[in-house]
Amino acid sequence: MSLTRVAAMLIYGTLSATASATEWIVDNDHSRLGFVASYDGVGFETRFERFNFRIRFDTQQPEEGVFDAVVEVNSVNSRSADRDEAMLGLEWFNAKQFPQARFASTGLRQIGAGVFEVTGRLAVKGITRAIVIPIAWSQTDHGARLTGKTTLRRTDYQIGIGEWESDPIIGFEVEIIVDLQLKRMD
Amino acid sequence: MILAMFVLGWIAVNYPLSPAKIKLFVWHKTIGISILILVLLRIAWRLSNPTPVLPSHMRSWERRLAHTSHALMYLVMAAMPLSGWVINSAANFPLKLYGLIRLPNIAPTDKAIQIQAELVHITLFWVFIALLLLHIGAAFWHHFVGRNEILLRMLPGTTRFRQKTGDRCL
Numbered sequence: 089m090s091l092t093r094v095a096a097m098l099i100y101g102t103l104s105a106t107a108s109a110t111e112w113i114v115d116n117d118h119s120r121l122g123f124v125a126s127y128d129g130v131g132f133e134t135r136f137e138r139f140n141f142r143i144r145f146d147t148q149q150p151e152e153g154v155f156d157a158v159v160e161v162n163s164v165n166s167r168s169a170d171r172d173e174a175m176l177g178l179e180w181f182n183a184k185q186f187p188q189a190r191f192a193s194t195g196l197r198q199i200g201a202g203v204f205e206v207t208g209r210l211a212v213k214g215i216t217r218a219i220v221i222p223i224a225w226s227q228t229d230h231g232a233r234l235t236g237k238t239t240l241r242r243t244d245y246q247i248g249i250g251e252w253e254s255d256p257i258i259g260f261e262v263e264i265i266v267d268l269q270l271k272r273m274d
Numbered sequence: 275m276i277l278a279m280f281v282l283g284w285i286a287v288n289y290p291l292s293p294a295k296i297k298l299f300v301w302h303k304t305i306g307i308s309i310l311i312l313v314l315l316r317i318a319w320r321l322s323n324p325t326p327v328l329p330s331h332m333r334s335w336e337r338r339l340a341h342t343s344h345a346l347m348y349l350v351m352a353a354m355p356l357s358g359w360v361i362n363s364a365a366n367f368p369l370k371l372y373g374l375i376r377l378p379n380i381a382p383t384d385k386a387i388q389i390q391a392e393l394v395h396i397t398l399f400w401v402f403i404a405l406l407l408l409h410i411g412a413a414f415w416h417h418f419v420g421r422n423e424i425l426l427r428m429l430p431g432t433t434r435f436r437q438k439t440g441d442r443c444l
Contacts, residue, residue, distance in 0.1 A: 128300055130368035130376065168366035169385045174291060255293035 109152045111273040112143040112232065118269040121159065125242070126259030132171070133265075137163035143234075143270065145196070147225060155193040155206050155223075162187055179249050186213045194218075202226055206236070212245040221266070231271040239263050275312075276351070279305055280399070300373070303362060307371050310355035317348055329422055343408055350402045356380075357395040364388035 122135035138160035145153040161183040166172055176183040193208035199222065206221045223236035242248050242262050252258060279302065286298035328337055362369050363379035364387040370376055381387055416424040 127368055128296065128370065129373070130370065132366075132368070166366075167383050169388075170365050171367070177291075251293050257293045257296050 109144040109146045109149060109154070112141075112145060112270040113273050114139075114141045114143065115231075115269040115271060120265065120267040121157070122164075122265050124263040124265060126261075127171075128257055129259070132166055132168070134164055134166040134175075136160065137165055139163075141268065143268075145225070147198075147202075150196045150198045150204050153193070153196040153204075153206075155191070155196065155208065157191040159189040159191075160187065161189055179252055180247055182213055189213075191219075210240075210245075213247065215245045217244055221264070223266070228269070231269065234266065234268045234270060236266040237263060275305060275309060276402075279309065283399075300370075303358065303369055304372050306355040306358050307369070307377065310352060310359075313348065313351045313355075317352070320348075326427065329424065331420075331422065340412070343405055343412075347402070347405050347409065350398050350405065354395065354398045354402065357391050357398060360391040361388055361395060364391060 116139070120135050121139050122133060124131050124133050126132065136159050140158045142154060142156040145155070161181045162176060164172055164175055164181070166175070175181055178184075189210070189212040191208050191210045193206050195207040197205050197207075199205045202225055204223050204225060206223055208219065208221075209216050210219045219238060219240065221236045221238045223234055226233050240262050241260050242258075243253055243260060247262075248258055282298055282302040282305065286295060286302050289295040289298060328340060332340070359369065359377075360381045363381040364384050366379070366383040368376070369379075381391070413425045416422050417426070
């Protein structure tokens with residue numbers, strides 16, 4: 089087999105894979121990406137104001153889907169200026185050194201009717217770990233809606249180091265919340 | 275209790291951000307709300323019960339000063355925790371009484387309101403210190419200079435009769 093033929097097959101293969109899954113655009117204004125954490129046992133909600141997704145998904149071929157995200161850590165908003173400022177600090181997100189958090193999917197599979205499981209690698213504060221997020225996918229009038237939740241431990245990503253590492257005043261469990269309104273890319 | 279508040283508040287504000295700082299504030303807030311409740315009860319009691327009459331020898335300016343400063347002390351004792359509650363609400367931090375009862379926010383989340391309320395809170399602190407010094411000073415003045423029994427009538431066992439006559443007991 090000639091080298092050109094191999095190259096042609098590879099290119100064709102890549103193109104056909106791209107064509108088989110629908111590409112989606114996130115309507116950031118009507119979407120939410122954030123987390124729920126707790127302060128003195130009381131939950132507080134946050135959202136990131138700036139994020140970028142790359143989503144390729146087709147319910148018929150979920151395993152070919154791609155679900156990647158880049159989140160601007162500095163855009164965190166917990167409706168408390170003091171808390172937001174504290175969260176970006178050295179002991180927490182250290183946003184100066186690690187301004188972005190990233191998620192890259194490594195696999196998708198269907199686990200129920202309209203329910204899928206995204207496996208991927210989440211990188212926060214320079215630490216990358218494999219996580220699994222169950223998501224619900226539903227068609228809407230204008231496109232699709234994707235919702236998902238998963239619980240992480242903040243200490244796995246060194247969020248809250250020093251005394252915070254062992255003190256539960258800021259809860260260890262953090263629930264990641266994804267709620268996206270999607271439009272089909274034309 | 276109020277003294278504990280001053281100490282807790284002062285340390286909490288100046289403490290570096292840490293779990294200990296949050297805990298200091300949690301206690302400061304719980305005690306502050308407790309004081310608010312006690313002060314409101316005290317004011318209700320005061321309004322519904324006769325207060326000991328001021329001695330007859332007190333001049334009218336002394337009476338006015340005494341009444342005004344007492345009223346102001348009650349006002350400040352209620353306004354301080356209230357302004358603290360506003361700070362906490364505007365900063366959008368949770369508020370719990372003794373770690374059990376969740377209390378709602380009483381102001382919208384707003385940094386400008388938070389800063390204003392902080393200014394009020396610290397100003398009231400100094401006003402309270404001034405009133406306290408005036409109050410203690412007046413008590414000593416009555417006792418040592420005026421040589422009347424105003425201070426001693428706080429002691430249990432002093433009779434209503436003597437309180438009312440305002441006779442000198444020293």
